[in-house]
Amino acid sequence: MAKLRLAVMISGSGTNLQALIDACAEADYPAEIQVVISNRPNAKGLERAQKAGIPAIAIDHKEFETREAFEDALHDCLKKHNTQLVCLAGFMRILNAEFVNRWRDRMINIHPSLLPSYKGLHTHERAIEDGVRFGGCTIHYVRPEMDNGPIIMQAAVPIAATETEESLAAKTLIYEHQMYPAAVRMIAEGKVRVSGQKVVFSDTDLGDTGLISPKI
Ligand code: GRF
Secondary structure, eight states, X not given: OOOEEEEEEESSOOHHHHHHHHHHTSTTOSEEEEEEEESSXXXXXXXXXXXXXXXXXEOOGGGOSSHHHHHHHHHHHHHXXXXXXXXESSOOSOOOHHHHHHTTTSEEEEEXXXXXXXXXXXXXXXXXHHTOSEEEEEEXXXXXXXXXXXXXXXXXXXXXXXXXXXXXXXXXXXXXXXXXXXXXXXXXXXXXEXXXXXXXXXXXXXXXXXXXXXXX
């Protein structure tokens, strides 16, 4: 079967991108990365892509007069690579509704909290300050409202009494790196469907999930 054609959009270090690169290196993985795009030309993730032999393209938002012009350039690049699924992985620009709607149900994001709690930035710091017992991470389809959209997969990460922002971020990233390839696999295998505000799964056992749901 043909592999699902991915584009990964990043702004920084790209450890989630790396998890996807590693997954795609497995012969039986049902997706492949066609292009990596960064809005920051010096993002470390671009080097990761180059090392893996994947086209690594900087589209610097600062070089465009308007957000629309920047997003048109993104869109053209995605089309040029025949993208079927856009994976936002630490992409730090807000995207206009027009762009998001062009990729509706074909664009996913990873966010370091248990959405709908802690949208936005500094999620770990805020969760620790509030004294909540679980942080986590979420993979969701992208909608125009920031950090919103049908939830595909979540992991809960216990917050210890001694937790720091750094330690919680590090613990959460371990789950992020497991979840992103798993969620993309489920999409590529046709097991994920958006129904209204929710994702429904076919052929997936959601029982006995431990801290990651659905089970991976
Ligand atoms: C991750 O914590 C992700 O959840 C958030 O941005 C961070 C990106 O990290 N959206 P990396 O660039 O993948 O290392």
